[in-house]
Amino acid sequence: MDAANPLPLKERMRLPRQRMPEQAPEARRENFAEVNLGLDAALARQEALRCLQCKSHQCFTGCPVGVKIKDFIALVLRGDYLAAAAKIREDNVLPAITGRVCPQEEQCEGRCILGKNGEPLAIGYLERFVADYERRVGQVGLPVKAPPTGKRVAVIGSGPAGLSAAGDLVQRGHAVTVLEALHELGGVLIYGIPEFRLPKQIVHEEIENLRRLGVEFRTNVVVGRTVTVDELLGPEGYHAVFIATGAGLPVFLNIPGEHLCGVYSANEFLTRVNLMRANEFPAWDEPIYDCRGRDVAVIGGGNTAMDAVRTALRLGAATATIVYRRSEAEMPARVEEIKHAREEGVRFLTLANPVAFLGDERGWLRAIRCQRMALGEPDASGRRRPQPIPDSAFEIPAQVAVVAVGNRGNPLVQATTPDLKTNPLGYIEADPETLKTSKRGVFAGGDIVTGGATVILAMGAGRRAAQAIDRYLRTGEW
Amino acid sequence: MYPILEARWLAPEVKLFRLQAPLIARKQKPGQFVIVRVHERGERIPLTIADAEADSITLIVQGVGKTTKLLNTLEAGQRVLDVVGPLGRPSEIHRYGTAVVIGGGVGTAIAYPTARALKRAGNRVLAIIGGRTRSLVILERELRGFCDAVHVTTDDGSHGEKGLVTAPLQRLVNGPDRPDFVLAIGPIPMMRAVAEVTRPHGIKTMVSLNPIMVDGTGMCGGCRVVVGGKTFFACVDGPEFDAHQVDFQILAARNAMYREAEQRALAEFRAQAHPPEECRLTRAHPELAPLAAS
Numbered sequence: 001m002d003a004a005n006p007l008p009l010k011e012r013m014r015l016p017r018q019r020m021p022e023q024a025p026e027a028r029r030e031n032f033a034e035v036n037l038g039l040d041a042a043l044a045r046q047e048a049l050r051c052l053q054c055k056s057h058q059c060f061t062g063c064p065v066g067v068k069i070k071d072f073i074a075l076v077l078r079g080d081y082l083a084a085a086a087k088i089r090e091d092n093v094l095p096a097i098t099g100r101v102c103p104q105e106e107q108c109e110g111r112c113i114l115g116k117n118g119e120p121l122a123i124g125y126l127e128r129f130v131a132d133y134e135r136r137v138g139q140v141g142l143p144v145k146a147p148p149t150g151k152r153v154a155v156i157g158s159g160p161a162g163l164s165a166a167g168d169l170v171q172r173g174h175a176v177t178v179l180e181a182l183h184e185l186g187g188v189l190i191y192g193i194p195e196f197r198l199p200k201q202i203v204h205e206e207i208e209n210l211r212r213l214g215v216e217f218r219t220n221v222v223v224g225r226t227v228t229v230d231e232l233l234g235p236e237g238y239h240a241v242f243i244a245t246g247a248g249l250p251v252f253l254n255i256p257g258e259h260l261c262g263v264y265s266a267n268e269f270l271t272r273v274n275l276m277r278a279n280e281f282p283a284w285d286e287p288i289y290d291c292r293g294r295d296v297a298v299i300g301g302g303n304t305a306m307d308a309v310r311t312a313l314r315l316g317a318a319t320a321t322i323v324y325r326r327s328e329a330e331m332p333a334r335v336e337e338i339k340h341a342r343e344e345g346v347r348f349l350t351l352a353n354p355v356a357f358l359g360d361e362r363g364w365l366r367a368i369r370c371q372r373m374a375l376g377e378p379d380a381s382g383r384r385r386p387q388p389i390p391d392s393a394f395e396i397p398a399q400v401a402v403v404a405v406g407n408r409g410n411p412l413v414q415a416t417t418p419d420l421k422t423n424p425l426g427y428i429e430a431d432p433e434t435l436k437t438s439k440r441g442v443f444a445g446g447d448i449v450t451g452g453a454t455v456i457l458a459m460g461a462g463r464r465a466a467q468a469i470d471r472y473l474r475t476g477e478w
Numbered sequence: 479m480y481p482i483l484e485a486r487w488l489a490p491e492v493k494l495f496r497l498q499a500p501l502i503a504r505k506q507k508p509g510q511f512v513i514v515r516v517h518e519r520g521e522r523i524p525l526t527i528a529d530a531e532a533d534s535i536t537l538i539v540q541g542v543g544k545t546t547k548l549l550n551t552l553e554a555g556q557r558v559l560d561v562v563g564p565l566g567r568p569s570e571i572h573r574y575g576t577a578v579v580i581g582g583g584v585g586t587a588i589a590y591p592t593a594r595a596l597k598r599a600g601n602r603v604l605a606i607i608g609g610r611t612r613s614l615v616i617l618e619r620e621l622r623g624f625c626d627a628v629h630v631t632t633d634d635g636s637h638g639e640k641g642l643v644t645a646p647l648q649r650l651v652n653g654p655d656r657p658d659f660v661l662a663i664g665p666i667p668m669m670r671a672v673a674e675v676t677r678p679h680g681i682k683t684m685v686s687l688n689p690i691m692v693d694g695t696g697m698c699g700g701c702r703v704v705v706g707g708k709t710f711f712a713c714v715d716g717p718e719f720d721a722h723q724v725d726f727q728i729l730a731a732r733n734a735m736y737r738e739a740e741q742r743a744l745a746e747f748r749a750q751a752h753p754p755e756e757c758r759l760t761r762a763h764p765e766l767a768p769l770a771a772s
Contacts, residue, residue, distance in 0.1 A: 181695050183515055183522075183560040191697075220562040222695055226501050248697035252709065259704055259728045261735040268698035276521065276692065282746055285521035285545060286692070287739035363731030410696050412714065 004077035007049055017119040018047040025343040029313045032195045032279060035340060036100070036128075041081075044129040047122050048076040050114060058111035059123060064460030065098075065164070067091045069108055069123055076126055085134035086141035088127060093167030093210065094160065094459065096135060096202045099128030101193060102456045103334050135202070140209050146173035151473040154179060154238040156223045156413065159187020160455040161244035161446025163207065164462030165469070166215045172470045176214075177238070179221040184275060187246055188447075189455070191275040192267070194307050196314070200274075224412030229420070233441055240441050240469045243428060244462065247407035247447035253299065257357030258403075262289055262365035266300070266308045266404035273311055292316035295397045297368055299323045299354055300404035301331035302452075306341050308402045313344055320346050321396070325353040325373050325386045349396065351375070353388065357401060367395045407452050417442075427451055434468040435461060440478050443469055479557040483534055488616045489609075491541040492584055493550045495558075500533040502563050508591035509569030509686065509718055512537070513694040515560035516549050524691045524713070526588040527564060535561075538587035538616070543740045544747040565694045566717045569595065574659035574682070577601040578650060579625075580643050580672055582608050582664020586617050588686055589663040596661075597624050604657070605629065606646050608664075612637035644671045651679055658682070662721060666730050673721035683721040687712050689732060704728050 005012070021037040022028070028035050039047065051073045059069040067088050075084035088095045104110070104124035112120035134140055151174045155162045158180040166176045184190050186203040211217060221227060223245075232238045250265035252258050269288070272278040276286035296312035298305050301324035312320040322341070324331060327350050331338060342348070349370075356369040372392035375384035409426030421429040421438035428437055428444040435443045445461030447453055472478065484496035502512060511526040512535065523545050529536035541547040552558065569592040579593040586607045597603045603624070608631040609615040615630055615637055622628050629646040630638025639645065643664075650657055660683040662672040669685040676683045689701040689712050696714040703712050706723035710716060 181562065182693060183562070191693075220560055221501070222562060222565065225563065225565055225695075226505060248695065249711075250697070250699040252699065252702075254709075258709070259702065259725075259732065261731060265699040268692060268700040271692055271698050277519070281739060282743050284519040285743060287521075287736045287743070289735065290739075363728070412695060 004074055005049060005051070005053065009052055012050050012052060013114065013118065015046070015050045017050070017122055018043045018125065020122075020125055025345070028196065029310075029344040032314055034199050035196050038132055039125050039129045041129075041133075044076060044126055045079075047126060048073050050121050051077075052113060054113050056113070058113065059108040059121070062107040062109075062111035063091075064107065064456050065092050065463050067108075067127070072130065073121070073123075073126060076130060081130045081133040082137070082139055082141060084130040086143075088130065089141060089143055091463075092459070093164055094206045095127055096131035097160070097189060097198060097206060098456050098459065099124055099131050100198050100202075101454075103454055105335065107456065135205060142209060142213055143171050145171050145214065148175070149173040149473065151175065151239045152177070152237060153240045153242065153469060153473075154232045154236070155242045155244060156229075157181075157187055157244040157246055157446075157448075158185040158207070158217065159189060159244060159246050159446065159458065161246075161458035161462040161465075162187065162242070163210060164459035165242050165244065165445070165466045166462075167210050167213065168463055168466030169469060170210070170214050172466070174470070174473060175216070177216045177218060179223055179227075180217065180219045181222040182275065183219050185217055185219060191271040192304065192307070193455075194270065194274055194311050196310065197307065222412060224416040229413060229417040229439075229442060239473055240443065242435075242462075242465050242469060243413055243437070243442065243444040243448060244446045244458070244465075245410055245413055245448045246458075247427075247452045248410035249408045249426065250403070251406045251408055252403055253354060253405065255354060255356050257359055257365070260357050260359040260365040261363055262399055263357055263401045263403065266298070266304045266402050267407070269308050269402045270304070270311065273315070279315060288315065289400055291400055293318045294399040295319045295321070296400040296402065297321045297323050297396060297398040298402045298404055300406075301326065301328075301333055302404065302406070303333045303337055304452075305402075305404035306333045306337040308404050309346050310341055310344060312400065312402070313346065317400070321349050321398075322346060323349045323352050323354060323368070323370065323396070325351065326383060327351055327375060330383045351386065353386065354401075355393065358395070365399055365401055366397070368398045368401060369393055369395050407447070409448055409451075413448075425451065433464065435465040436468065436478070441472070479559060480561045481557050482552055482554050485552060485554045488538065489613050491550070492614070492616060493539050493541070494528075495537045495539065495549075495552070496531075496534045497537065497558060497561060498533055499535050499561050502527075502561065503530045503533055503535050506530050506535060506564035507568035508571070508595040510564035510566050511694075511717060512561050512563030513565060513691065514549070514558060516545055516552075517559055520548075520559065521545055522560075522692055522694070524565070524688070524694060526686065526717075528587040528590055538584060540584040544743040547744070547747060562694065565713060567715070569661070569684070569718055571595045571599045572659075573600045575601065576604065576655060576657045577659040577661070578604045578606060578647065578657040580606045580608075580647065580660065580662040580664070580668075581617070582643060582662075582668040583610070583614055584616065585664030585668075585686075586615075586621075589661060590617050590620065592661055593621065594624060596659075601659070602626050604650065604655075606631065606643045608632065608643040608668075610634065642671065643668060644675050647672060647675050651675060651681065656681075660684070660721075661686075661718075666726055666733070669721060669724075670726040673724070673726075677722050684718045685721040685724060686717045687719060687724065687729060688717070689729060690735065
């Protein structure tokens with residue numbers, strides 16, 4: 001395949017990494033359109049030329065779903081973008097999504113040999129390029145399906161773990177029904193990740209591809225309430241269940257004033273905008289507190305915090321500030337997200353920990369009392385533990401606060417499935433390889449097992465679950 | 479899509495809907511609710527299930543804001559876009575002895591299925607239902623069908639006793655018929671007042687809370703309420719809580735959070751729903767339009 005690349009290795013290594021074209025910061029902070037604009041064919045070719053096609057292809061081992069990266073890059077060089085997209089689809093049912101939201105720097109690109117002496121190959125940009133090309137020409141190369149097995153699988157949740165499992169299972173010939181609690185499919189891809197990072201149209205199209213593959217989708221079904229896992233395995237006639245409900249129970253700080261008007265969980269703030277389109281109120285009915293001209297503080301340092309704070313800017317906030325108790329080096333957010341946020345004018349208040357939300361006499365937030373922190377010894381996560389500095393309290397003005405410090409396991413499925421083992425944080429216990437739970441025929445994966453993680457890790461869990469479910473359905477062995 | 483099998487007005491601005499929703503009908507228990515979305519750009523609003531048959535659920539809707547008023551324009555044969563549930567925990571039904579069920583306004587619709595379940599569980603059930611005026615007192619006949627007594631109060635005295643639901647409750651609490659259990663569902667001031675009547679007597683009192691919700695599955699935390707100093711999510715931990723422990727002040731403040739937006743949406747809805755040019759009289763007789771506008 002390397003014949004497609006005319007350049008000798010040394011020259012490839014001299015080529016600079018292509019930059020992602022972006023909307024200018026001052027323009028994009030005013031709109032919800034996508035920030036990254038994508039490579040064109042010329043830029044994509046220029047970038048693909050950098051690939052060394054090395055034998056060890058560490059990029060492949062770094063991918064949680066095992067995309068055959070160097071093969072698809074070779075197809076890009078040949079100019080056969082549809083074949084390149086089809087190559088990705090063999091292992092990844094949502095390439096236009098992962099090409100946008102994967103933390104490639106920690107995965108494929110983090111292992112790229114070019115990165116040892118320079119910048120790694122921009123694998124994410126290229127994945128996005130071929131997936132977008134495929135969408136644009138409207139010729140999505142759907143994988144071949146195995147003959148029907150007569151087995152039925154219920155997938156609970158239509159987020160990345162559920163969609164990935166559904167795509168793999170349906171290809172293996174099983175009849176798959178995805179049950180979604182909300183009125184719209186996509187889970188966190190719809191309610192959590194903002195339009196400016198992942199246009200919803202792309203999620204709709206990828207789901208449509210799965211529908212064309214034969215996956216059945218049902219919205220407005222809350223498993224644990226509308227139907228239970230036992231009913232799915234019993235009267236509803238499913239042979240296996242995959243629980244992929246995500247980590248949908250927001251954690252609050254448990255500090256005074258958390259009930260004041262203007263204090264949101266990140267889930268609520270983002271859901272109102274992303275799912276319910278509160279930014280288009282009153283054309284859409286769901287409102288959000290009018291952020292125009294107000295000071296918005298977002299507490300947390302992860303990708304969700306960056307999404308929330310950049311959303312606040314786009315809602316017209318006068319100031320949008322990240323409040324984080326460690327330093328920027330410890331922030332779990334992707335470097336790109338922090339960079340984008342800063343370019344757009346987000347302020348960063350690090351080594352500061354909120355200790356109280358302060359309200360006015362009507363019960364509205366007016367300020368946040370924080371204390372200064374210093375970094376001590378590394379904790380269990382390997383990050384240096386923040387410790388309060390005595391007598392260092394100070395206040396920052398804020399009329400809106402968004403708490404983005406993580407989630408716990410949503411209890412609805414577990415509470416109605418007594419023989420399903422959970423850990424003290426409310427997550428379901430499942431074997432990391434087979435994703436089998438304590439209950440026969442029931443598998444679980446994604447954030448409901450690991451706690452808040454990434455889209456691609458959830459998709460990886462969905463793939464492993466699909467393999468294990470397939471084995472279980474074929475052999476009947478638990 | 480959820481077909482409307484029956485739609486009829488119970489009172490001004492209060493409409494009963496029977497919706498075909500077999501999965502929800504099969505599962506629902508008294509005290510649970512659904513979340514409804516009326517149109518493609520619609521918000522999600524919680525509505526308590528007032529009754530259920532084999533394949534259908536009954537909702538009783540008071541037109542207050544845009545969404546409920548829009549819902550109340552629908553008729554049998556039309557459909558509701560999204561209905562999801564049953565959500566929340568069911569009412570705790572025990573054999574308490576004497577149970578008093580209090581409904582204020584459309585709260586009576588929510589209290590109704592629980593009252594019936596309490597009766598079926600072997601309780602002596604006394605109902606107190608109230609409203610601003612006679613036409614706003616609903617379900618009186620249905621409650622008289624199975625309750626051991628029904629007390630009616632109206633603010634203006636147009637029906638039953640003039641005054642608030644707390645007056646008959648106070649008499650029951652002081653009298654020989656002292657209740658063992660009280661359920662109160664209605665406006666926040668009413669529920670708070672009921673809690674204060676029963677608190678000194680240590681009578682177990684539950685209220686059904688109606689905070690603003692989005693998803694209804696515990697995902698967003700918008701419906702958080704403070705009960706006994708602790709935070710609960712009404713959608714998964716409630717909606718019924720111990721009235722003596724509820725922080726009603728926080729609930730009332732949070733429910734007012736979007737008042738401006740709600741008023742704006744309602745004003746725009748009214749302007750659209752009844753634009754002057756849509757007046758049937760002037761459509762038939764355009765020459766009258768200048769008169770109608772003035």
